[in-house]
Amino acid sequence: MTNAEILATDPGWIIAVKGLLVFAACVVLTLLAIWAERRIVARMQERPGPNRVGPLGLLQSLSDGVKLALKEDLIPAAADKIIFVIAPIISATTCFMAFAVIPVTGQVTLFGHKTVMQMTDIPVGVLYVLAIASVGVYGIVLAGWSSGSTYPLLGGLRSSAQVISYEVAMGLSLVSVFIYSGSMSTSDIVAAQDKWWYAVVLFPSFVIYAISMVGETNRAPFDLAEAEGELVGGFHTEYSSLKFALFFLAEYVNIVGVSALATTLFLGGYHAPPGLGFTESWLGGWFTAIWFFIKVAGFFFIFVWLRGTLPRMRYDQFMQFGWKVLIPVSLFWILVVATLRVLSQQGTSRTGVLIFSGIVVAIVMFVNVAFDNVKQKKKNSPRPELSKPDFAVPALPNKESDHV
Amino acid sequence: MSEQIEPRASKDVDVNNVEFVPVVSEGPASLFAQLKGFWLTFRTMFKKTLTVEYPEVKAPTQERFHGRHQLNRHPDGLEKCIGCELCAWACPADAIYVEGADNTDENRMSPGERYGKVYQINYLRCVFCGLCIEACPTRALTMTNEYELADDSRSNLIFEKEDLLAPLRSGMLMPPHPMYPEADHHTYYRGEVPEAHPSQEVKK
Ligand code: SF4
Numbered sequence: 092m093t094n095a096e097i098l099a100t101d102p103g104w105i106i107a108v109k110g111l112l113v114f115a116a117c118v119v120l121t122l123l124a125i126w127a128e129r130r131i132v133a134r135m136q137e138r139p140g141p142n143r144v145g146p147l148g149l150l151q152s153l154s155d156g157v158k159l160a161l162k163e164d165l166i167p168a169a170a171d172k173i174i175f176v177i178a179p180i181i182s183a184t185t186c187f188m189a190f191a192v193i194p195v196t197g198q199v200t201l202f203g204h205k206t207v208m209q210m211t212d213i214p215v216g217v218l219y220v221l222a223i224a225s226v227g228v229y230g231i232v233l234a235g236w237s238s239g240s241t242y243p244l245l246g247g248l249r250s251s252a253q254v255i256s257y258e259v260a261m262g263l264s265l266v267s268v269f270i271y272s273g274s275m276s277t278s279d280i281v282a283a284q285d286k287w288w289y290a291v292v293l294f295p296s297f298v299i300y301a302i303s304m305v306g307e308t309n310r311a312p313f314d315l316a317e318a319e320g321e322l323v324g325g326f327h328t329e330y331s332s333l334k335f336a337l338f339f340l341a342e343y344v345n346i347v348g349v350s351a352l353a354t355t356l357f358l359g360g361y362h363a364p365p366g367l368g369f370t371e372s373w374l375g376g377w378f379t380a381i382w383f384f385i386k387v388a389g390f391f392f393i394f395v396w397l398r399g400t401l402p403r404m405r406y407d408q409f410m411q412f413g414w415k416v417l418i419p420v421s422l423f424w425i426l427v428v429a430t431l432r433v434l435s436q437q438g439t440s441r442t443g444v445l446i447f448s449g450i451v452v453a454i455v456m457f458v459n460v461a462f463d464n465v466k467q468k469k470k471n472s473p474r475p476e477l478s479k480p481d482f483a484v485p486a487l488p489n490k491e492s493d494h495v
Numbered sequence: 496m497s498e499q500i501e502p503r504a505s506k507d508v509d510v511n512n513v514e515f516v517p518v519v520s521e522g523p524a525s526l527f528a529q530l531k532g533f534w535l536t537f538r539t540m541f542k543k544t545l546t547v548e549y550p551e552v553k554a555p556t557q558e559r560f561h562g563r564h565q566l567n568r569h570p571d572g573l574e575k576c577i578g579c580e581l582c583a584w585a586c587p588a589d590a591i592y593v594e595g596a597d598n599t600d601e602n603r604m605s606p607g608e609r610y611g612k613v614y615q616i617n618y619l620r621c622v623f624c625g626l627c628i629e630a631c632p633t634r635a636l637t638m639t640n641e642y643e644l645a646d647d648s649r650s651n652l653i654f655e656k657e658d659l660l661a662p663l664r665s666g667m668l669m670p671p672h673p674m675y676p677e678a679d680h681h682t683y684y685r686g687e688v689p690e691a692h693p694s695q696e697v698k699k
Pocket residue numbers: 585586587588589590591616620621622623624625626627628
């Protein structure tokens with residue numbers, strides 16, 4: 092039985108319980124994630140990190156949350172009140188919705204009912220996740236716009252531009268997964284990875300997805316939307332109290348969300364790593380959830396690692412990287428994958444595939460060399476003489492001026 | 496007059512004739528060099544943290560740390576401060592207020608003529624530069640290593656003479672009391688007074 096068939100037999104109350112579980116898991120994961128991030132980044136900077144509240148500081152984010160909730164809730168006079176209130180709600184709700192199609196476990200029994208831990212399985216599940224993610228951007232844009240203040244507006248603009256451009260790359264990186272698995276449903280894609288994870292088979296897609304998911308979630312080094320040094324707090328500068336907490340929650344649930352999607356699409360989802368397949372039946376199938384969360388935690392660690400290591404990118408470099416590198420590369424990669432797929436479906440011989448691969452490698456090398464040549468030429472060419480401006484300029488401190 | 500003014504240093508090095516070095520931009524570092532950064536942060540995770548858990552653990556300060564001031568005493572308990580106000584004049588932050596008064600035979604706080612009657616340091620102003628210490632001719636004023644000087648009211652941070660005076664150690668007597676027998680202020684400054692003499696005790 093496929094997941095979709097199993098899920099079709101779910102009674103309503105099971106779906107409700109699952110929804111509750113997803114929500115609870117996301118909130119608890121967020122609290123843990125904030126704590127873990129602060130601890131890990133701190134260790135990377137030779138600090139212990141929060142260690143005062145509760146054992147190992149585990150309750151720190153909980154107490155921060157309570158503190159946030161008890162703060163005065165300000166709405167600036169210049170703000171567009173209704174949208175100002177709606178924006179964080181959009182952000183926070185959409186990020187939870189993505190989890191509806193993520194399969195967290197294999198077959199398990201929940202209250203005596205055979206099911207899988209996935210709320211619903213739609214044939215275009217991954218597209219649904221992408222769509223939900225782009226609705227989430229509205230939260231950020233509207234927050235920036237409705238604040239009635241400059242920095243939030245700039246932050247909102249930046250982040251919308253950023254999320255839109257990286258969503259293109261992200262979507263393109265997923266195309267090869269669709270081509271390879273022949274499905275857009277998350278559970279089918281997981282099932283198609285029972286032999287080889289797509290992170291191995293479709294390594295370039297995996298890399299592109301991994302990069303664009305950092306851009307998509309506005310995280311360091313791509314956190315231009317809330318660049319403290321430039322934009323105060325970015326789009327949430329004017330927010331306080333619970334509304335700010337909602338944005339915070341949305342950010343972390345989003346991180347968990349894209350990590351969960353990456354796990355599902357590239358790391359075999361809830362399946363155990365190769366060689367450990369026997370663990371999948373432990374605890375009546377619930378053990379698969381542990382594999383799932385280990386993989387998600389791995390992605391989360393990478394998020395934190397990036398934040399601890401890399402400085403923030405400059406905005407134009409960031410956009411250039413998205414449009415001029417990620418998108419062309421993923422387009423080319425889709426071409427290659429699609430051709431290979433067609434070749435293998437038409438039963439072309441090994442040699443045919445090998446010849447094609449050889450041609451691809453040759454093209455890549457040629458382009459690489461050509462790029463390098465252009466760069467070298469640019470470097471060696473003499474700098475153009477600047478023409479004298481025809482307006483008055485102050486004297487430069489050079490040989491002609493006495494007053495240095 | 497103007498010839499006597501020394502030429503500016505910039506003229507000496509002749510800024511107009513420095514060689515121009517073109518700025519070379521290497522471009523992005525190699526992938527390996529960039530990955531080294533990741534290794535650095537990863538490795539740091541397993542290092543010992545540098546944090547001092549302050550209220551529970553107090554790390555000793557440097558030996559010559561500039562902390563709270565202290566008004567010292569001679570070995571017999573008389574105060575060293577002579578109320579000269581030099582510290583107050585030296586203070587760039589105007590943090591010290593001194594009022595001197597005459598010593599009398601009945602009320603002797605320090606050897607010699609004068610003593611500091613009122614002595615206040617305002618720790619809201621003090622920048623802990625130590626200029627007052629340098630100015631003090633009698634070594635009456637020195638600094639301790641004590642740094643816990645936070646409070647929640649302004650008036651509490653103006654330290655009075657009682658707050659600043661060094662404690663009485665063994666062999667010291669609480670002034671006012673007469674000087675050491677046969678000693679004058681020179682003897683005191685030369686450090687020839689070992690400790691309080693029984694005759695210095697004042698009957699109350
Ligand atoms: S340490 Fe400096 S600022 Fe403080 S009282 Fe002495 S002279 Fe004034």
